[in-house]
Amino acid sequence: MRVLWHGLFPVIALAAVIALMKAALASDSDTVWFPTKNxxxxxxxxxxxxxxxxxxxxxxxxxxxxxxxxxxxxxxxxxxxxxxxxxxxxxxxxxxxxxxxxxxxxxxxxxxxxxxxxxxxxxxxxxxxxEYPVFAVRADSPLKTGQDLVRRLKEAPNSLAVSVGSGYGNANHLAMVLIAKSAGLATKKLRVVVFKGSSEAMVALLGRHIDVAIVGASVSLPHLEFGQIRILGISAPQRLSGMLVSVPTWKEQGINSVMGNxxxxxxxxxxxxxxxxxxxxxxxxxxxxxxxxxxxxxxxxxxxxxxxxxxxxxxxxxxxxxxxxxxxxxxxx
CATH class of the missing domain: 3.40.190.150 (Bordetella uptake gene, domain 1)
Known part of the structure; x- marks a missing residue:
């Protein structure tokens, strides 16, 4: 049988080039990636x-x-x-x-x-x-300071509905628990309320369905700007700037509650x-x-x-x- 080597050389060369290209593409896929869909x-x-x-x-x-x-x-x-x-x-x-x-x-x-x-x-x-949690109440709330909140909860732990945002055990909730622990409050007697998010908590606060909303600082700013709320304290290691510069930390008010979110x-x-x-x-x-x-x-x-x-x-x-x-x-x- 005669073997037409001269005809096979181009085929073999092409196969080699394709193999090299596949190897290169495989190598690139391991080192370079871009989004392939939305x-x-x-x-x-x-x-x-x-x-x-x-x-x-x-x-x-x-x-x-x-x-x-x-x-x-x-x-x-x-x-x-x-x-x-x-x-x-x-x-x-x-x-x-x-x-x-x-x-x-x-x-x-x-x-x-x-x-x-x-x-x-x-x-x-x-x-x-x-982002650090702030403790917000309505502007017409009788609670003026963080110590007012602590005193009220000591006297009647179940008298205030407090929202911690989207779930138990989150940073907002832990900020509240740290306050309770520091102030000697009965943690299990507190009325803690959970929503699907901080925005819903703020709606509930302004609608008088809850008494205190613990939310991220940024969530509170629009409502603070329009005079709808008061911030009693913030669970930060030091005061924040901007609109919250006058808000004392809980540490300043004698309560050990620092919790970052x-x-x-x-x-x-x-x-x-x-x-x-x-x-x-x-x-x-x-x-x-x-x-x-x-x-x-x-x-x-x-x-x-x-x-x-x-x-x-x-x-x-x-x-x-x-x-x-x-x-x-x-x-x-």
Missing amino acids: IEIIVPASPGGGFDRAARTIQRIWQDKQIIVTPINVLNKPGGGGAISWAYLKERKEDGNVLCISTPNILTNHISGKSSLTYTDFTPIAQLYN WRGIIGAPHMRPAQVSYWDNALNQLTNAPEWKEAADDSLWILEYMDSKKSWSHLESEYSRLRALLEELGLAR
């Missing part, structure tokens, strides 16, 4: 609250500055103190197109036994900033390094944008950006710290 930013609370404001600020800056050209959608999935959002994210294994705003709930719900999911079930992407971003389980690298770059550009810093100043956020690698370490440390706190308060399982 981006989803999941918010574990209803529209209008602090979590929602964070997501929509990120969306706006990424789009306005064309840091990301792929369409970005914000999806509100309130309920269960974040559990509904996490269950949705859990199903999106290896999907780099979906992100979720994270809060201390991702840790405290697991520690307290309310959720089987925690940060290790996902891919930590970033820590963005800290940080905001971060987590991704789907088992994201690839190239996907994480893409979001590290996009978030680095975001956090260096003047518009982001302006939004932080307006909302009284304390910027504390950490990339994915540092976020893992931060969440590990926070888990240990919050477990110790919840165990001390009798809230761990």
Whole structure:
């Protein structure tokens, strides 16, 4: 049999080129990634609250500055103190197109036994900033100071309905529990109310359905500006600036309550390094944008950006710290 080698050489060469191209593409897919469909930013609370404001600020800056050209959608999935959002994210294994705003709930719900999911079930992407809880009452409330609130709760723990936002064990709730512990209040007798988000809590406060709303500082600002509410105290290590500069911390009022409500971003389980690298770059550009810093100043956020690698370490440390706190308060399982 005669073998037509001269005819086979082009075929063999072409096959070799195709093999090399496939190898190169496979290598690139491991090192370079871009969104392949619309981006989803999941918010574990209803529209209008602090979590929602964070997501929509990120969306706006990424789009306005064309840091990301792929369409970005914000999806509100309130309920269960974040559990509904996490269950949705859990199903999106290896999907780099979906992100979720994270809060201390991702840790405290697991520690307290309310959720089987925690940060290790996902891919930590970033820590963005800290926001401190404020204690708001209506402008016509007889409660004028933080000490007024403490005295009232000592006399009749069940006499005031206090909203802690979107779930038990969150930063707002822990800020209240720390006050109760410091002041010797009967924690289990307090009337704690949960809503799907801080915006709903503010509506309930102004509608006289509750007496005190514990919300992120940024949520309180529009209502404070219009004279609808009074802030009794803030669970921050020091006074904030802007409209809250005259509001004393709880420490100033003799009560030990410092509790930050940080905001971060987590991704789907088992994201690839190239996907994480893409979001590290996009978030680095975001956090260096003047518009982001302006939004932080307006909302009284304390910027504390950490990339994915540092976020893992931060969440590990926070888990240990919050477990110790919840165990001390009798809230761990």
